[in-house]
Amino acid sequence: MTGVSDVLARTRKEGRAALIGYLPTGFPSVEQSIEAMVAMAQSGADIVEVGLPYTDPLMDGPVIQSAATKALENGVRVADVFDAAAAIVQAGSAAVVMTYWNPVLRYGVDKFAGALRTSGASGLITPDLVPDEAGEWITASDDHDLDRIFLVAPSSTPQRLASTTAAARGFVYAASLMGVTGARDSVGGQAQVLVERTREVTDLPVCVGLGVSTPAQAHQVAEFADGVIVGSALVRCLLEADTFAAGLDDLRSLTSRLADGVRRT
Amino acid sequence: MTAAVPAQGLGRFGEFGGRYVPEALVAALEELDEFRTKAMVDPAFIGELAQLHRTYTGRPSILTAVPRFAEHCGGAQVVLKREDLNHTGSHKINNVLGQALLTRRMGKTRVIAETGAGQHGVATATAAALLGLECVVYMGKVDTQRQALNVARMRLLGAKVVPVEHGSQTLKDAVNEAFRDWVANVDRTHYVLGTVTGPYPFPEMVRDFHRIIGVEARAQMLDEYGRLPDAICACVGGGSNAMGIFHRFIDDAGVRLVGLEGGGEGVESGRHASRFSGQAEPGVLHGAYTYVLQDDDGQTIESHSVSAGLDYPSVGPEHAFLRDSGRAEYYPVTDVEAMEAFRLLSQTEGIIPAIESAHALAGAMKIGQELGPSGVVLVNLSGRGDKDVHTAASWFGLLEDEATTPPDDAPRPADDEAASGGGESQT
Incomplete structure (x- = not known):
């Protein structure tokens, strides 16, 4: 079983950044979303970020909101993310689950952590849970040996960068800009500055997300980050295609071009 | 959990x-x-x-005794805190x-x-x-x-x-x-x-910016009535007008603090905004851990109320605390009960309340029955009802070009249409 730490150690040894691809579970259906996640892993995503759709995703832009809304309409359940993670791990990749906090709270934090561990997922990315409020999750992730991936942002003070990274495990998610998920024309200097500031206070790998959509942007970010996180651009492949099969082709194609992007020197 | x-x-x-x-x-x-x-x-x-507050909003807002309305409240004395008279029409x-x-x-x-x-x-x-x-x-x-x-x-x-x-x-x-x-x-x-x-x-x-409501009301009650009320009624969506009037009275153990939620078509119908007596469980929504209408997966459930100002699936965390600690009590008021209180205040006192505030009035009608003739109920009239005239006119069948809906013919036929003109965020 491969964890995100193993993957990030390996890609660092290979002298490149890791490609981390996000898809929401249950879009267009649970089975098809798992098929798409596995296809993404086979096309070059080193780590798959398994999204848990939520009714009130306040860190997400229109593309991921639309997919999440449809997934919920199609009846996705919390436990489906464990099946998705297990399928990805079985296919030889590493998986992390990304979720807003209330579904975990309602499921039961320790119970969720136990099921996550059983699925083979490495841990959780928590966009609306800062370490200050995460006491229960810190205990549960210690008990079940899971990674805690917290976010840092351009607005984070030096004190918060230090305290947040001290509570993190696996990697640190650096939000490239002040905003929500979704493609941007440029992912610029703000991200590089944040990565440099983060490296001053931690030895954990630092992966950059928000706004990255093209192989050229992936390449640019790979120059200074340990991992490049792509979400909306991949989701859009499935959202905009006429058929699921066509969407899957687009997804494979974009993933492999992004994988080239993080390798180019 | x-x-x-x-x-x-x-x-x-x-x-x-x-x-x-x-x-x-x-x-x-x-x-x-x-x-x-x-x-x-x-x-x-x-x-x-x-x-x-003094030169723009028009504070302090006055107290108004409403004896003709109080005849429908078990004989208890009813006093309104008139936040409806503020500039822009609410608290x-x-x-x-x-x-x-x-x-x-x-x-x-x-x-x-x-x-x-x-x-x-x-x-x-x-x-x-x-x-x-x-x-x-x-x-x-x-x-x-x-x-x-x-x-x-x-x-x-x-x-x-x-x-x-x-x-x-x-x-x-x-x-x-x-x-x-x-x-x-x-x-x-x-x-x-x-x-x-x-x-x-x-x-x-x-809460601190609205606390002036209770600070004024407490002094006014003592000045004008020589006593504190036995109970305070306020409607609760997110809960700002209620926290505003409750807060100064929290240490007055003899004053009951009563919050009235949007009961919609009744808690048993599943179409309501009652976070404290329905399906709600504590959870996180919009940055706070509090009671949230949610399903078994932690997904937010949509609320329903004739009053859009009460139509919210979550509630302020201090209300959750006051409720669980027993200091305040919360009850749902159905759309039908609220609209009856709306009609009564309009026709007995010449004051058209916001539909949100009508929930507090309906609460006073119940609490007044419990207190009897010696009781005094203070109601926070959080907003005026001008904005609700269209909704109310439809509800009571007063518009000539619309199908009439008798007032006692509950629940309302179409939530989407009937909420029109109403529901300013009054809490």
Whole structure:
């Protein structure tokens, strides 16, 4: 079983950044979303970020909101993310689950952590849970040996960068800009500055997300980050295609071009 | 299930509250906390706000005894705290003026707000016009359609109104969209949150700006009636008017604090906004740990109420604390009961209340029966009902070109249509 730490150690040894691809579970259906996640892993995503759709995703832009809304309409359940993670791990990749906090709270934090561990997922990315409020999750992730991936942002003070990274495990998610998920024309200097500031206070790998959509942007970010996180651009492949099969082709194609992007020197 | 939530963290009321937000917003929340903490002890800030209350809002708001209405309340004496007489027609202006002054102190030039059907948006647009701030109001697309007049009011005041087309296209989605805007523009933008929920310091700050309601009412009761009331009734959506009038009375053990929620078509129908007696369980929504209408997967369930101001799936965390500690009591009031109280106050006293506030009046009708003739009930009349005339006229079948709906023919036929003209965010 491969964890995100193993993957990030390996890609660092290979002298490149890791490609981390996000898809929401249950879009267009649970089975098809798992098929798409596995296809993404086979096309070059080193780590798959398994999204848990939520009714009130306040860190997400229109593309991921639309997919999440449809997934919920199609009846996705919390436990489906464990099946998705297990399928990805079985296919030889590493998986992390990304979720807003209330579904975990309602499921039961320790119970969720136990099921996550059983699925083979490495841990959780928590966009609306800062370490200050995460006491229960810190205990549960210690008990079940899971990674805690917290976010840092351009607005984070030096004190918060230090305290947040001290509570993190696996990697640190650096939000490239002040905003929500979704493609941007440029992912610029703000991200590089944040990565440099983060490296001053931690030895954990630092992966950059928000706004990255093209192989050229992936390449640019790979120059200074340990991992490049792509979400909306991949989701859009499935959202905009006429058929699921066509969407899957687009997804494979974009993933492999992004994988080239993080390798180019 | 949630036992390990820390009992004594930042901004907690017992176990409720907290600050569940993206890291990107933490710096702005800490800046806000710093500025408002300083402002609340700064004579210059306190003086400026007091001046606005006196010369712009029209404070102090008066008390009005309503003996003809009280005949329907078991003979108990009923007194109204007249927040409906404030400029812009509700209590909302108290909070908005305070936050707009803070915005200026923080050197920010732009304010954003969410609104369910208009009142908080109108109040924010008003304060922005007064202080020369750019203003953007997020409003669910469904609400912009059924509240076209309020959209026009905000635009007349110079605000930009953005219809939100995601999710359920109502208040909770407008809150989500306001947070998204805030993350992207936080360096020059303040989010004027309209009620006593959200991440710390909002629940405490908004309460403190509305606390003047209870401070005035307590002194007025002692001056004019020589006694404190036996019970205070206030409607509770997010809960700002209720926290505003309750807070000064919390230490008065003999005063019952009674919050009235939107009971919609009845709690048993599943179509309601009763967080304290329905399917609600504690959870996190919009940055606070509090009671939330949610399903078994922690997904938010849409609420229903004739009053859009009470139509919200969550409630301020301090109310959750007051409820669980037993200091305050909360009951659902159905749409039918609220509209009967609306009719009664209009026809016995010549005061047309907001439909939100009519829920508090319906509560007084019940509490008055319990207290009997020796009892005194203070009702927070949080807003005036001009905005609700169309809704009420449809409800009572007073419009010649519309199909009539007898008042006792509950529940209302079509929630979407019948809520039109009503539901300003009155809590």
